[in-house]
Amino acid sequence: MSRESNLKGQSFGFLRVEEKMPYQEDRYNVWRCHCTNCGREAFVNTKRLKRGTVTNCGCIPKTTARNGPSAEDLTGRVFGGLKALYRMQNHRNGRTQWMCECACERRIAVLARDLKSGYTKSCGCSKMNNPS
């Protein structure tokens, strides 16, 4: 039986399916995907794509219970001139970090704590850095 679903062109989370690979994994087709979050490639099989097990190339850490209550989802939230894009690996000290985009379009990593407290409101450019 070669009943195969063609996933080409479909999107699963941040992954956009580009093409089918000539090999299989666990009897599922493997697809070359483009991670729209970071631009890298990922190779994911049909099962994992369809189940939503994998939604990016690995650049976005899964939010697990391990991260505790501080792992609040700030995606899309705006703090001054910064917009939270996605969560990053925890900082060395275990604190949650977010990749943010500044009003000037520069991207910087900011600790969640500093975002929420209003301590960090921009990448350091003058645009929004107006502590009152």
Ligand SMILES: [Zn+2]
């Ligand atoms: Zn990625």
Ligand SMILES: [Zn+2]
């Ligand atoms: Zn800036």
